[in-house]
Amino acid sequence: MDSKMKEKSEAVLDMSPTSTVGGGVEDIYGEDRATEDQLITPWTFAVSSGYNLLRDPRYNKGLAITENERDVHYLRGLLPPAVIPQELQEKRLMQSLRRYEVPLNKYVALMELEERNKRLFYKLLIDNVEELLPIVYTPTVGEACQKYGSIFKRPQGLYISLKEKGRILEVLKNWPERKIQVIVVTDGERILGLGDLGCQGMGIPVGKLALYTALGGVGPSACLPITIDVGTNNEQLLKDEFYIGLRQKRAIGKKYYDFLDEFMKAVKQNYGEKVLVQYEDFANHNAFELLAKYDTTHLVFNDDIQGTAAVVLAGLVASLKLLGGSLADHTFLFFGAGEAGTGIAELIALAISKKTNAPVEEARKNIWLVDSKGLIVNAQKESLQAHKKPWAHEHEPVNNLLDTIKAIMPAAIIGTSGVGKTFTKEVIEAMASINKRPLIMALSNPTAQSECTAEEAYTWSEGRAVFASGSPFPPVEYNNKLHIPSQANNCYIFPGFGFGLVMAGAIRVHNDMLLAASEALASQVTEEHYGKGMIYPPFGNIRKISAHIAANVAAKGYELGVATRLPQPADLVKYAESCMYTPNYRS
Ligand SMILES: NC(=O)C1=CN([C@@H]2O[C@H](COP(=O)(O)OP(=O)(O)OC[C@H]3O[C@@H](n4cnc5c(N)ncnc54)[C@H](OP(=O)(O)O)[C@@H]3O)[C@@H](O)[C@H]2O)C=CC1
Ligand SMILES: CC(=O)C(=O)O
Ligand SMILES: [Mg+2]
Numbered sequence: 001m002d003s004k005m006k007e008k009s010e011a012v013l014d015m016s017p018t019s020t021v022g023g024g025v026e027d028i029y030g031e032d033r034a035t036e037d038q039l040i041t042p043w044t045f046a047v048s049s050g051y052n053l054l055r056d057p058r059y060n061k062g063l064a065i066t067e068n069e070r071d072v073h074y075l076r077g078l079l080p081p082a083v084i085p086q087e088l089q090e091k092r093l094m095q096s097l098r099r100y101e102v103p104l105n106k107y108v109a110l111m112e113l114e115e116r117n118k119r120l121f122y123k124l125l126i127d128n129v130e131e132l133l134p135i136v137y138t139p140t141v142g143e144a145c146q147k148y149g150s151i152f153k154r155p156q157g158l159y160i161s162l163k164e165k166g167r168i169l170e171v172l173k174n175w176p177e178r179k180i181q182v183i184v185v186t187d188g189e190r191i192l193g194l195g196d197l198g199c200q201g202m203g204i205p206v207g208k209l210a211l212y213t214a215l216g217g218v219g220p221s222a223c224l225p226i227t228i229d230v231g232t233n234n235e236q237l238l239k240d241e242f243y244i245g246l247r248q249k250r251a252i253g254k255k256y257y258d259f260l261d262e263f264m265k266a267v268k269q270n271y272g273e274k275v276l277v278q279y280e281d282f283a284n285h286n287a288f289e290l291l292a293k294y295d296t297t298h299l300v301f302n303d304d305i306q307g308t309a310a311v312v313l314a315g316l317v318a319s320l321k322l323l324g325g326s327l328a329d330h331t332f333l334f335f336g337a338g339e340a341g342t343g344i345a346e347l348i349a350l351a352i353s354k355k356t357n358a359p360v361e362e363a364r365k366n367i368w369l370v371d372s373k374g375l376i377v378n379a380q381k382e383s384l385q386a387h388k389k390p391w392a393h394e395h396e397p398v399n400n401l402l403d404t405i406k407a408i409m410p411a412a413i414i415g416t417s418g419v420g421k422t423f424t425k426e427v428i429e430a431m432a433s434i435n436k437r438p439l440i441m442a443l444s445n446p447t448a449q450s451e452c453t454a455e456e457a458y459t460w461s462e463g464r465a466v467f468a469s470g471s472p473f474p475p476v477e478y479n480n481k482l483h484i485p486s487q488a489n490n491c492y493i494f495p496g497f498g499f500g501l502v503m504a505g506a507i508r509v510h511n512d513m514l515l516a517a518s519e520a521l522a523s524q525v526t527e528e529h530y531g532k533g534m535i536y537p538p539f540g541n542i543r544k545i546s547a548h549i550a551a552n553v554a555a556k557g558y559e560l561g562v563a564t565r566l567p568q569p570a571d572l573v574k575y576a577e578s579c580m581y582t583p584n585y586r587s
Helices: 003-013 050-054 067-072 086-099 103-116 118-127 129-136 140-146 168-173 198-216 235-239 253-271 284-294 303-323 339-356 360-366 378-383 401-408 425-434 454-460 494-504 511-522 527-531 539-560 572-579
Strands: 158-161 182-186 223-229 276-279 300-302 332-335 367-371 412-415 439-442 466-469 476-478 481-483
Touching: 086 103, 086 118, 103 118, 103 129, 103 140, 118 129, 118 198, 129 140, 129 198, 129 539, 140 198, 158 168, 158 198, 168 253, 182 198, 182 253, 198 223, 198 494, 198 539, 223 253, 253 284, 276 284, 276 303, 276 494, 284 300, 284 303, 284 339, 300 303, 300 494, 303 339, 303 412, 303 439, 303 466, 303 494, 303 511, 303 527, 332 339, 332 401, 339 360, 339 367, 339 511, 360 367, 367 401, 401 425, 425 454, 454 466, 454 476, 494 511, 494 539, 494 572, 511 539, 539 572
Parallel strands: 158 223, 182 223, 182 276, 276 300, 332 367, 332 412, 412 439, 439 466
Antiparallel strands: 476 481
16 A cells, blocks of 8 residues: 555544534534533543453453563453464354354354454454354344344444433443444334334444444444334234343334434534435335435435345346346336335436436336335326326226236336235246246345245246346255355445445535446356356355445446545545454554
């Protein structure tokens, strides 16, 4: 790294605004009110040493602590005499993880490691991403959320419940890290396809932020997982004596929005204009409204609507190599018209419109959506939720998927319903009878919610399907050919996307940045991948992929004038790589 690059990289690593005497942040852009009436944080920092150092996951290195460090940090006798390097610690831990047969036990072991030794946790995750992603993320994280109350010994992340109404800023100040760059927040109402898990949804922000660090390179101390607890409508949880959240029905309407407003204001006040707030797994009756309400005043991103859109668009563009034609030549059918379905549909229409210069309304005409009542058509328009209205096309009502496929003749079916096993044998056979290479995307998570399995898609289409799913499936051998399913999951996008925003000091998210991220991802699929039927690159290269995504997003931010970190680095990919967090031990 040349000295200029190093200088910039160090600047980025210290990206957040400086603290003021009152504990707030400097008002760099003249927009926040951070310096007014700040409370003084009620804790102080102490330098860890001795016994306490071994119990501080940020500094603990276990037996990798060197002889000299044992002397200077008063650790003699507190560790067995052997000194072993991080690589050997990693080998030993991977061996012991592999001995667990139940994925949830692996999850618990990994989370315990994260609480013990953060650097080692991230080293394991980065070096073994394909093996460990299904543990810290979908599908296992879904089960972890369902059992959250009973598996956790120490709370992770920040819980902000209605009990703290009027005091959210104070609660934010209790978090031990000041320089926060990315917040992932949920209210737990739509956790994967598992529904309302209330306060136990915390597993999702924790998991997503672990990926921000491992896949995207944002430092762990700059990440803040938050669960907003406004109650739950999950009767089972309300009756469960071990439930960890507020035991009341969800707040709705003004009470809900006032609370969320207090949260959004407190975040900006405490962390400034450039902290990214990623909304995750909110129910759609709030998700669209929150995004629309705050996207002009805050740096906000809804992963389920926008991240999913960018990742699926990338897969569709890549799949054209196998299907032939352009996006505008094909008809797409969505099974599920919520956040993911309409979010993806809108970005496809935008991409087609930009490519063909046709109005976006025109581009929408080849995109059809099905909801729980059947195909969305013009006759229902008045009664539809706002996010569905643009997709009400002229057609007679059709109330089952098979008949819809026969009527619409799509090139691709994209499952975003949260309902498993809905792409039946008849559905896949119908797709295979219409298309030489039917594109089947079963995006619902976790695995039990997947609209079909990889094996079903390949077998029922006689090996012709191009298949991708939200949760991972193993390769399938059919007719002596090995088919490698792709994983179409927003985790390809959000870590690099968020890192690009942070790197450029962006203050707003723009749709063109989503298109830029999507293009960067699609460009990473090679002929070798296509040869195996893949439409996404393997996760093994995810840090390189994230650097490209971050660079494209940052470049778009500079072009749009929403990037504040000046001057713009000459080589954004190299710059991104140079800024990424690495988990190797430090002295
Ligand atoms: N792979 C990935 O990266 C991602 C995957 N997902 C997954 O997608 C799924 C949906 O998420 P999201 O869009 O946020 O959820 P939403 O609740 O916003 O949307 C679900 C949609 O599915 C429809 N639906 C429900 N049941 C049926 C049915 N039996 N037949 C047809 N349609 C049905 C609903 O209809 P109605 O509107 O009538 O209620 C609604 O339109 C989840 O499982 C989630 O895990 C989400 C984000 C990213
Ligand atoms: C992947 C994801 O964000 C979801 O299933 O909600
Ligand atoms: Mg989600």
